[in-house]
Amino acid sequence: MIRLENVTKSYSTEVTALRDASFDVAKAEFVFLVGPSGSGKSTLLRLMNRQERPERGAVWVAGRNINEMPDSKVPHLRRNIGNIFQDYKLLTNKTVFENVAFALEVIGRPRHVIRQQVPAVLDLVGLSGKQDRFPHQLSGGEQQRVSIARAFVNRPLILLADEPTGNLDPATGEGIMRLLDRINKTGTTVVMATHDQRIVNMMRKRVIQLDRGVIVRDQARGVYE
Amino acid sequence: MISRLRYTLREMWASMSRNKTLTAATIITSTISLLLFGLTLLIQKGFENQLKLWTGGVEMVVYVKHGATPDQVQLIQGALEGQSTVIENVEYCDEACATEVANTLFAGDQDSLEQLIPKIPSFFKVTPIDKDSGEVLRTLKDTFSELPNVIDVRTPDQQVEVLSQLKSFFGVRTLIISGGLLAASALLIWNTIRTAMFARRREIEVMKLVGATNWFIRLPFMLEGLLQGVVGGFLGGIFMLLINRDWTNGVRAFPVESGLEGFVVTDGYPYMVWIGMIAVGALVGAIGSGTAASKFLDV
Numbered sequence: 320m321i322r323l324e325n326v327t328k329s330y331s332t333e334v335t336a337l338r339d340a341s342f343d344v345a346k347a348e349f350v351f352l353v354g355p356s357g358s359g360k361s362t363l364l365r366l367m368n369r370q371e372r373p374e375r376g377a378v379w380v381a382g383r384n385i386n387e388m389p390d391s392k393v394p395h396l397r398r399n400i401g402n403i404f405q406d407y408k409l410l411t412n413k414t415v416f417e418n419v420a421f422a423l424e425v426i427g428r429p430r431h432v433i434r435q436q437v438p439a440v441l442d443l444v445g446l447s448g449k450q451d452r453f454p455h456q457l458s459g460g461e462q463q464r465v466s467i468a469r470a471f472v473n474r475p476l477i478l479l480a481d482e483p484t485g486n487l488d489p490a491t492g493e494g495i496m497r498l499l500d501r502i503n504k505t506g507t508t509v510v511m512a513t514h515d516q517r518i519v520n521m522m523r524k525r526v527i528q529l530d531r532g533v534i535v536r537d538q539a540r541g542v543y544e
Numbered sequence: 545m546i547s548r549l550r551y552t553l554r555e556m557w558a559s560m561s562r563n564k565t566l567t568a569a570t571i572i573t574s575t576i577s578l579l580l581f582g583l584t585l586l587i588q589k590g591f592e593n594q595l596k597l598w599t600g601g602v603e604m605v606v607y608v609k610h611g612a613t614p615d616q617v618q619l620i621q622g623a624l625e626g627q628s629t630v631i632e633n634v635e636y637c638d639e640a641c642a643t644e645v646a647n648t649l650f651a652g653d654q655d656s657l658e659q660l661i662p663k664i665p666s667f668f669k670v671t672p673i674d675k676d677s678g679e680v681l682r683t684l685k686d687t688f689s690e691l692p693n694v695i696d697v698r699t700p701d702q703q704v705e706v707l708s709q710l711k712s713f714f715g716v717r718t719l720i721i722s723g724g725l726l727a728a729s730a731l732l733i734w735n736t737i738r739t740a741m742f743a744r745r746r747e748i749e750v751m752k753l754v755g756a757t758n759w760f761i762r763l764p765f766m767l768e769g770l771l772q773g774v775v776g777g778f779l780g781g782i783f784m785l786l787i788n789r790d791w792t793n794g795v796r797a798f799p800v801e802s803g804l805e806g807f808v809v810t811d812g813y814p815y816m817v818w819i820g821m822i823a824v825g826a827l828v829g830a831i832g833s834g835t836a837a838s839k840f841l842d843v
Contacts (some may be wrong), residue, residue: 346706368753370753390758393705393758394752394755394756394758395755396755397752397753397754397755398754398755402753402754406585407748408746408749410750412657418663421750421751422750422754424547425551425751425756425760425761426553426755426756427548427752427760428547429547430547448729463600469750473754473755508691
């Protein structure tokens with residue numbers, strides 16, 4: 320589903336965010352990217368949805384080299400990739416329903432599809448009955464569930480999560496991980512960057528460890544070291 | 545398609561309502577600059593009308609020496625008619641005809657008639673093709689004065705020259721000012737759109753991440769700028785029509801002998817200018833917002 324071939328990414332002549340990174344992620348796999356701040360985890364995620372382009376190497380997503388993809392095709396690529404962020408990135412002036420519907424609306428989905436899919440995904444993330452609330456009326460965990468619902472409502476092939484439990488207490492974080500695990504079991508590939516040792520050790524999924532832009536470990540059913 | 549249209553219009557309205565002050569400032573600037581643009585066109589048209597009124601009767605009179613033989617007159621006529629690229633019509637008034645004209649003009653002045661008639665010159669009434677150019681009239685005058693047996697050539701070249709200069713003076717300057725103001729409008733629209741996009745940078749970021757195309761994101765902003773330009777053109781046009789009506793009423797009150805009755809534009813021209821102003825407003829709005837929406841999409 321995702322393949323990186325000798326990818327190098329620099330932000331300046333002095334800062335190399337990734338150096339010669341290569342790995343494959345299979346369909347429906349769950350992968351943790353771990354490592355200290357500045358190790359290149361977020362850069363990796365940004366390369367996978369073409370928010371960034373590497374200096375060298377190739378990034379393949381769903382069989383296509385996305386570095387060579389024309390800009391006009393990038394939106395279509397992103398419709399197959401859901402994004403989850405530590406700070407949720409919810410629109411504060413929109414309700415829960417509107418935040419999730421927004422993701423369908425901006426890609427031109429008709430109204431009847433939106434009316435059908437949004438309640439279904441809110442039910443999946445456990446937010447039925449809260450669709451008319453605004454983000455500030457929700458807890459952190461609930462806000463992250465809205466963010467997950469928005470990322471998943473279009474049934475993407477891949478879900479990229481950047482520190483999704485970073486702002487949550489351990490119990491709420493566990494709830495979010497159970498939800499991501501359920502989504503993964505539907506066949507969606509999940510790549511998650513995290514610092515959360517407890518969660519990585521609890522899930523026992525594949526772990527790719529980065530240190531100063533270099534992949535230092537790639538372990539199936541790994542733990543945080 | 546309908547849902548996209550609904551979304552675009554809703555977002556455009558939301559953006560305009562969010563930046564009320566800036567939107568109002570942009571529309572006011574567009575209105576003033578487009579008003580000046582429209583007035584420039586009306587001023588030029590007014591001068592054109594006045595020039596037509598004056599030059600409608602422009603004739604060059606070539607006086608022939610008293611007693612010139614028919615062959616000599618024929619020679620002058622041939623020379624005049626040979627200039628068909630610059631002369632529209634040549635009409636000869638022989639000495640009998642000239643006496644008749646003199647009798648009409650000096651009917652109450654027997655002394656002048658007695659002095660004039662014994663040596664009255666015949667003349668050619670010459671209508672030039674380009675009646676607006678004092679320079680052309682002067683060149684013709686100089687050329688025909690050199691013909692044998694021609695004693696004088698009279699043209700209204702100076703008056704035509706003054707009016708042409710006035711038209712050019714006002715036309716160029718008002719056009720420069722309105723061009724500058726139109727550029728200011730485009731920049732203000734550009735800035736409004738930039739501010740609107742900055743205010744909504746979080747939404748735009750989310751839109752891009754969930755796969756909205758750049759055109760889908762740009763369109764509401766571009767329509768916002770377009771609408772500001774169109775509203776500016778519409779309002780500017782209303783003010784222009786009111787000013788034109790006021791001016792027309794004022795000119796009609798002038799005495800007839802002032803000779804300024806041509807400085808009005810009363811046919812359908814102001815309405816055409818109004819449509820033109822709306823079109824220019826739309827163009828300025830589209831350029832301003834289009835460039836801003838393209839440049840600041842990576843917020």
